[in-house]
Amino acid sequence: MSQMLSRRKLITTGLATAAGVSGLGAAAILAKRYGLVPPDHGGIFGVGETMTYAAQRILMARHSLAREFNRSQISKVAPINGNPPQNEIYQRLLAGGFQDWRLTVDGLVARPTSFSLAELKRFPQRTQITHQACEEGWSFIAEWIGVQLSTVLNFVGVRPEAKYVAYFSIDEAWWDSLDMPDALHPQTFLAYGMNGQELPIGHGAPVRMRVARQLGFKSVKHLRQITVTDTLKNVGDGLGSAGPAIGYSWYGGI
Amino acid sequence: MVVSAALAMSESAQVAGLAIQSSDVLDSPRHFALVRVTHWIHTLSFFALVVSGIGILLAHPRFYWGETGGVGTPSLFDLPLPFLVTNPPYVGPSSWGRSLHFLSAWICILNGLPYAIFGLLSQHFRKNLLPMGSQLSGRSISRVVSNHLRMKRPSEEESQTYNVLQRLAYLTVVFLFFPLMIWTGLAMSPSVTSVFPILVTALHGQQSARTIHFFIANFLVLFLLVHVAMVCLAGFTKRVRAMITGQSAARKEPT
Numbered sequence: 001m002s003q004m005l006s007r008r009k010l011i012t013t014g015l016a017t018a019a020g021v022s023g024l025g026a027a028a029i030l031a032k033r034y035g036l037v038p039p040d041h042g043g044i045f046g047v048g049e050t051m052t053y054a055a056q057r058i059l060m061a062r063h064s065l066a067r068e069f070n071r072s073q074i075s076k077v078a079p080i081n082g083n084p085p086q087n088e089i090y091q092r093l094l095a096g097g098f099q100d101w102r103l104t105v106d107g108l109v110a111r112p113t114s115f116s117l118a119e120l121k122r123f124p125q126r127t128q129i130t131h132q133a134c135e136e137g138w139s140f141i142a143e144w145i146g147v148q149l150s151t152v153l154n155f156v157g158v159r160p161e162a163k164y165v166a167y168f169s170i171d172e173a174w175w176d177s178l179d180m181p182d183a184l185h186p187q188t189f190l191a192y193g194m195n196g197q198e199l200p201i202g203h204g205a206p207v208r209m210r211v212a213r214q215l216g217f218k219s220v221k222h223l224r225q226i227t228v229t230d231t232l233k234n235v236g237d238g239l240g241s242a243g244p245a246i247g248y249s250w251y252g253g254i
Numbered sequence: 255m256v257v258s259a260a261l262a263m264s265e266s267a268q269v270a271g272l273a274i275q276s277s278d279v280l281d282s283p284r285h286f287a288l289v290r291v292t293h294w295i296h297t298l299s300f301f302a303l304v305v306s307g308i309g310i311l312l313a314h315p316r317f318y319w320g321e322t323g324g325v326g327t328p329s330l331f332d333l334p335l336p337f338l339v340t341n342p343p344y345v346g347p348s349s350w351g352r353s354l355h356f357l358s359a360w361i362c363i364l365n366g367l368p369y370a371i372f373g374l375l376s377q378h379f380r381k382n383l384l385p386m387g388s389q390l391s392g393r394s395i396s397r398v399v400s401n402h403l404r405m406k407r408p409s410e411e412e413s414q415t416y417n418v419l420q421r422l423a424y425l426t427v428v429f430l431f432f433p434l435m436i437w438t439g440l441a442m443s444p445s446v447t448s449v450f451p452i453l454v455t456a457l458h459g460q461q462s463a464r465t466i467h468f469f470i471a472n473f474l475v476l477f478l479l480v481h482v483a484m485v486c487l488a489g490f491t492k493r494v495r496a497m498i499t500g501q502s503a504a505r506k507e508p509t
Binding site: 048052131139215248 | 357446454
């Protein structure tokens with residue numbers, strides 16, 4: 001009797017396993033088709049990253065807005081992580097008051113363009129008072145002033161096959177990317193001002209990315225270039241940002 | 255979190271229901287198969303969550319209340335631990351820590367779901383975790399408490415079912431601490447709170463959520479220590495065997 005039971009158990013377990021495996025296979029194919037697989041999906045941790053990213057892309061409204069705050073809630077202290085770029089290019093730009101700074105926007109766009117700071121400021125100006133949390137655990141609330149990334153992308157004309165927007169810091173070590181829902185999100189800014197002032201050096205002068213629905217590391221400072229692309233395989237080491245190579249995930253919605 | 259870790263506590267543990275004759279009880283498995291499997295998967299994911307949680311914590315072992323907080327702002331309390339990040343190249347234990355934390359959180363949730371559904375449908379929660387009316391009298395509670403204080407082992411009959419302290423401990427872990435860990439965890443996500451802002455506003459802010467998450471994690475680790483201590487006191491080999499094979503601990507004993 002116990003033998004029969006164990007045989008039945010074996011068959012049920014086998015069937016359940018087979019169903020589970022084929023279910024996972026089907027899920028993987030669907031996930032890939034609907035853009036639910038992050039670029040850093042490899043390895044054991046990639047399983048967790050993929051589940052988090054896919055779950056959030058399915059469950060979260062595409063343009064849900066990060067919370068915005070009152071002026072009175074702006075943090076008196078906005079901690080700064082890391083140093084400004086140490087390279088000669090940045091020092092020269094800084095010395096010239098960023099007069100010679102340009103933001104190149106290229107890739108899958110109709111009109112590749114290089115913007116000066118003054119040109120960026122001519123786009124409709126927007127502000128947001130949002131919470132920025134560092135992956136380390138600390139956070140602050142600040143007012144960010146700038147232009148919506150979507151405004152600039154619309155200006156250069158994004159081609160329909162675009163899937164990601166990669167952006168690069170003057171500090172060669174740093175770059176990152178967003179999928180189109182986050183790139184076109186109304187709170188995704190090219191920020192050139194903070195708390196009523198020009199953007200301070202420590203916070204990314206002259207222009208930083210600001211991604212309100214993700215952790216601070218996605219808000220790359222000291223931008224120099226934005227590239228629209230349909231694949232991240234050929235950008236950097238192909239993992240979507242500088243983060244995965246040193247252990248940080250590509251998706252920072254958490 | 256400690257959903258199913260809760261289930262092994264055990265000076266006593268029984269699943270088959272009280273109405274069953276004791277000879278049946280001895281022949282039936284001490285724990286349901288699903289409870290046994292989810293228990294051990296949960297054990298692994300809980301350890302991974304604790305280890306990776308400590309990894310994340312070491313990037314900034316300071317706590318705040320409200321929405322914001324950081325170096326240069328007053329803290330609620332500081333742990334006597336080093337800040338293990340963050341000058342170039344900005345790599346600390348929070349990097350792999352966060353990846354492991356989320357992977358194991360997913361395993362924990364996907365493992366906890368069948369456990370919870372099963373517990374409801376099979377009446378496991380109602381029969382074995384909800385204290386019985388007779389257990390709630392002052393006299394019976396004080397007897398259990400005094401037995402624990404005197405480290406008196408339960409009789410074979412008593413150990414066929416969870417006592418009132420076990421039931422309350424398990425209920426707290428499964429239905430209070432576990433949901434609170436998920437809630438406070440989600441409340442730290444800027445993406446999730448963009449859709450459900452009440453998750454974080456109800457807690458007074460993202461830093462408050464982080465602080466509560468830390469406290470409950472401590473309670474869960476404390477629970478685990480007591481749980482393991484009780485298993486040792488009750489007979490480590492017998493209880494662990496019962497949670498692996500399901501074999502009633504009493505069966506192997508000479509009658």
